[in-house]
Amino acid sequence: MKTKLTALAVTTALVAPAAMAQEMTIVSWGGAYTASQKNAYHDPYTAKTGVTIINDDSSAEGISKLRAMKEANNLTWDLVDLEAADAMRACDEGLAIEVDHDELLAAAPDGTSASDDFGDMIVSDCFIPQIVFSTTFGYRTDLLPEGKEAPAGACQAFDLENYPGKRGLNKRPIANMEWALLCDGVAYEDVYDALETAEGQARAFAKLDTIKDETIWWSSAAEAIQLLADGEVFMSSTYNGRLFSAIVEQEQPIGMAWDWQMFDLDGWVIPAGLSDERLAQVKDYVFFATDTQRLADQAAYISYGPARASSAPLVGKHATLGIDMGPHMPTDPNNAENTFVNNYEWWADNRDDLDAKFQAWLAK
Amino acid sequence: MAALTPISRKPMSLVLPTVAAAGGFFGLFIGTSNGSGILGVLIGALMAVIGAALYIFVLKNEKLGKWLTIALYGALGFLFGGLAAAIVGLLYGWFIQWFSYWLYEGRYRARLLPYLTPGQVLWHYAFRVICGAIFTFLITPILVVMPLSFNEQDFFTFTPEMLRLDPAGYSLKHYQDFFTNNEWQRSFKNSLIIAPIATIISVSLGTLAAIGLSQSHVPGRRAIMAIMISPMIVPLIISATGMFFFYSDIGHWLEGTLGMNKTFVGYVKVVLAHAVLGIPFVIITVTATLVGFDRSLTRAAANMGANPVTTFFRVQMPLILPGVISGGLFAFITSFDEVVVVLFVGSASQKTLPWQMFTGLREQISPTILAVATILVGISILLLATVELLRRRSERLRGMSPT
Numbered sequence A: 001m002k003t004k005l006t007a008l009a010v011t012t013a014l015v016a017p018a019a020m021a022q023e024m025t026i027v028s029w030g031g032a033y034t035a036s037q038k039n040a041y042h043d044p045y046t047a048k049t050g051v052t053i054i055n056d057d058s059s060a061e062g063i064s065k066l067r068a069m070k071e072a073n074n075l076t077w078d079l080v081d082l083e084a085a086d087a088m089r090a091c092d093e094g095l096a097i098e099v100d101h102d103e104l105l106a107a108a109p110d111g112t113s114a115s116d117d118f119g120d121m122i123v124s125d126c127f128i129p130q131i132v133f134s135t136t137f138g139y140r141t142d143l144l145p146e147g148k149e150a151p152a153g154a155c156q157a158f159d160l161e162n163y164p165g166k167r168g169l170n171k172r173p174i175a176n177m178e179w180a181l182l183c184d185g186v187a188y189e190d191v192y193d194a195l196e197t198a199e200g201q202a203r204a205f206a207k208l209d210t211i212k213d214e215t216i217w218w219s220s221a222a223e224a225i226q227l228l229a230d231g232e233v234f235m236s237s238t239y240n241g242r243l244f245s246a247i248v249e250q251e252q253p254i255g256m257a258w259d260w261q262m263f264d265l266d267g268w269v270i271p272a273g274l275s276d277e278r279l280a281q282v283k284d285y286v287f288f289a290t291d292t293q294r295l296a297d298q299a300a301y302i303s304y305g306p307a308r309a310s311s312a313p314l315v316g317k318h319a320t321l322g323i324d325m326g327p328h329m330p331t332d333p334n335n336a337e338n339t340f341v342n343n344y345e346w347w348a349d350n351r352d353d354l355d356a357k358f359q360a361w362l363a364k
Numbered sequence B: 001m002a003a004l005t006p007i008s009r010k011p012m013s014l015v016l017p018t019v020a021a022a023g024g025f026f027g028l029f030i031g032t033s034n035g036s037g038i039l040g041v042l043i044g045a046l047m048a049v050i051g052a053a054l055y056i057f058v059l060k061n062e063k064l065g066k067w068l069t070i071a072l073y074g075a076l077g078f079l080f081g082g083l084a085a086a087i088v089g090l091l092y093g094w095f096i097q098w099f100s101y102w103l104y105e106g107r108y109r110a111r112l113l114p115y116l117t118p119g120q121v122l123w124h125y126a127f128r129v130i131c132g133a134i135f136t137f138l139i140t141p142i143l144v145v146m147p148l149s150f151n152e153q154d155f156f157t158f159t160p161e162m163l164r165l166d167p168a169g170y171s172l173k174h175y176q177d178f179f180t181n182n183e184w185q186r187s188f189k190n191s192l193i194i195a196p197i198a199t200i201i202s203v204s205l206g207t208l209a210a211i212g213l214s215q216s217h218v219p220g221r222r223a224i225m226a227i228m229i230s231p232m233i234v235p236l237i238i239s240a241t242g243m244f245f246f247y248s249d250i251g252h253w254l255e256g257t258l259g260m261n262k263t264f265v266g267y268v269k270v271v272l273a274h275a276v277l278g279i280p281f282v283i284i285t286v287t288a289t290l291v292g293f294d295r296s297l298t299r300a301a302a303n304m305g306a307n308p309v310t311t312f313f314r315v316q317m318p319l320i321l322p323g324v325i326s327g328g329l330f331a332f333i334t335s336f337d338e339v340v341v342v343l344f345v346g347s348a349s350q351k352t353l354p355w356q357m358f359t360g361l362r363e364q365i366s367p368t369i370l371a372v373a374t375i376l377v378g379i380s381i382l383l384l385a386t387v388e389l390l391r392r393r394s395e396r397l398r399g400m401s402p403t
Helices: A002-019 A031-049 A059-072 A084-092 A114-121 A176-183 A188-196 A198-212 A221-230 A240-249 A276-289 A292-298 A309-314 A344-363 B012-033 B037-059 B062-104 B118-148 B173-180 B182-213 B221-228 B236-256 B262-291 B296-303 B308-337 B340-345 B353-363 B368-397
Strands: A023-027 A052-056 A079-083 A128-140 A167-170 A215-218 A235-239 A254-269 A339-341
Touching: A023 A276, A031 A052, A031 A240, A031 A276, A031 A292, A059 A079, A059 A084, A059 B236, A079 A084, A079 A276, A084 A254, A084 A344, A114 A128, A114 A309, A128 A221, A128 A240, A128 A292, A167 A221, A176 A188, A176 A198, A176 A254, A176 A344, A188 A198, A188 A344, A198 A344, A215 A221, A215 A235, A221 A235, A221 A240, A221 B353, A235 A240, A240 A254, A292 A309, B012 B037, B012 B062, B037 B062, B118 B368, B173 B182, B173 B368, B182 B221, B182 B262, B182 B308, B182 B353, B221 B262, B236 B262, B236 B340, B262 B308, B262 B340, B296 B308, B308 B353, B308 B368, B340 B353, B353 B368
Parallel strands: A023 A052, A023 A079, A167 A215, A167 A235, A254 A339
Antiparallel strands: A079 A254, A128 A235, A128 A254
C-alpha cells in the first residue's frame, strides 16, 4: 500500500510537467458572457494552438484579487476581463501593464491601424477594448399593470404609482446615482458635475430613497435575471446581454426597457508581473482574440457590440437561433431615445468615496 | 403490538376542536400560498369539523367515510391545482379521516400504558410532533433542491409545468450538462484528486499526533493539543488569508529552487492546506477512541517481543480503527466541501467542485448546481451507509454486537 502510494506520487510528479505545459488562466464574468468568449475566442484558439484555456469567473473581484496577488507575489492569472473604470484603476495602481495597441493588436482587414479602428474605446493605456455593453432595465411583461404602456426605461423604475412592484438594482452606486439624477430632472450634461457636490449626491440619494423600500439589491448579474425569471421583481436593471439571453434563448416573459441605458466598455488587461514566457503567450492570444473577425463572432453569441469599428458590418445572425443580432445591440438607434455613457474616468477617481457613501446609505 | 389499554369513545368537546385545529393548520399552508392565510385556516377548520361530524353522526361507516373523504379532497385538489395538488389532497383526505377516527374512538390511548394521565398522553404525542418538526426543518432544504434539479428551465424556479407534474416541465439536461461540461468535469476531477490525498495526510498525521498526545509523559500536551485543533476554531477566512501568504512563499521556493511544475505546486499547496484543516477532526475522534483503549495490551505485546511499530499496526490500530475511519470521513468531507481556503490558496487549475458551485451560484444561477448537489447528497448517503455496514460487519466478525 505504502509503496504503491509513493510510486503514484512520483509518477504524478514526473508526468505532470509534460502534460501541463501549455495552459492559460483567463478571468472573466461567467455565465452567458464567458460562454460567448469561449465560443468565439477560446475554442478556436485552442484548436489552432493546442493551448488549454482555464476560465476563472472572478472578474467581479478582479481588482482586489489582483492586489492580493501582487502583495503575495503569486500571480496565477494570465489575462483579466475588466470594465473600463476598473481597468483604469488597475492601470493607476500598477496592477496591469501598459501596452502599445498598434504593436500588440491586429490591424483592420482594410489596413486601418488598431488604435484608429478602436478609436475612442481605448480609454487607458492598459485597456484592450472588447465590447460595448449597456446596463439597462428589463421588466416582466405579465406583471405589467392593465392599461399601462410598457415601461420605456430607467425613469419608470422610480414611478411606483404607475408601475407598482419590487425593483431590482445593482448594489453599487454606478448607474444608480446617474439614473436618480437624470430621472429627477437633472440635464444629462450636468449629471457628473452634480454628483461631485454634496447637494447633488444628497439629491440622488433622496430620489433613490423613494424606491428604497421596494428595492431588492443584487450583486451579480445572474441574481438580477433570477429575480426577473421568478417574477419576484417587476423590473430590474442588469446587463443587456444577460437580458437578451433570458428573453430570446430562455424564452422568459421579459421585455426590454432601453431608455437611459448606460453604455460601458469591457475589455482585457494584462496583469503586471508575468514571466516573459507567459507574457508572450498572452500577447499571442490577445492578438488572435481581438482581431476584426473574432470580435464580430462574439456578437453571434451575446448581444454586446464589438469595440472595433471594422467589426460592426460583420455582425450577423445568432449562432444557434439564426435571428438578426443587429436590433438587439445596445447601439441600435431604434432602441433608446436617451442614452448616456459611463464616465469611466470620473468613476475611477470617485469610486472608493462614493462606494462608501452608498453602502452607508444602504445600511440606514 | 397489542393494545395495552382498553379504549372508549371520546366526547365531541375534545374531538371537534382538535380536528378543527388540524384542519386549520393544513388550511394555513394552502391559504397562504393562495393569498389569504386566515381564510385558509377558517375553511380548513370548518371542512375538517363538518367531515368529522358527518362520520360520527351520519355515515357511521368508517371504510365508506375514508374513501369518500379521500375522493373529495383529491377532487378538490385536482380542480384547484392540477395533479400535484390532487396528490396532496388525497394524502390529506386520508390523514384527516384517520385522525378524526383516531381521536373519536380513543385509539390514541390503545398503545400507551393504562396509568398515564391525560397530560402525559398529550406530552407523549407532542414530543413526537416536535421531533418530526425538527426532522422536517433539517431535511426540507435538501429535499427542495432535488426536484428543482430536474427543472426544464435554466432558473431556480418551480415552473407551472413542474407544479402540474407535466413531464414537459422536467428534464435531465442539467445532469447532462454536469457530465459533459468541461468546467464541471475538471472541477470534479480536482476534488477527487485533492480530497483523498488530503485525507490520507490528515489521517496519518492526526492519528500519530493523537497517540502521542495521549501519552501522559508528553510535556505541555494540553497546549500542543490546543494549537493542533486551532484550525477548527479560528475563523476560516483568517486561516485562509494567512495560508495565502504562507503558501505563496512555499510555492515560490518549490517552483524557483526545486524547479517543480506550477500546476503541480498548486495541487501540493491546496492538498497541504486541506490536510491542515482535516487534522483536528482526526485528532479529536482518535483521542476519543483512545480513552477506551486498554494500555496494558501494548505492554503485553511488548512483553511478547513485538516492537512498537508492530504493536501499533497489529494491536492498537485495529482497535482504534473506528475512530480513525470516522476522523478520516470528517477530514474527507472538510476538504470536499471546502471553498474559502481553496479560493485563496488555489488557482483556477485547482478549481474544486465547491469553488465551481460557488462561482456558478454567483455568476450564473444554473440548476446544474442543484444537479451536482443532488449527486453529492446521493454519494454522501452511499458513503456513510457503506461505512456503517462495514463497521457492523467487522464487529460481527469480531464477535461484538453492534451498539
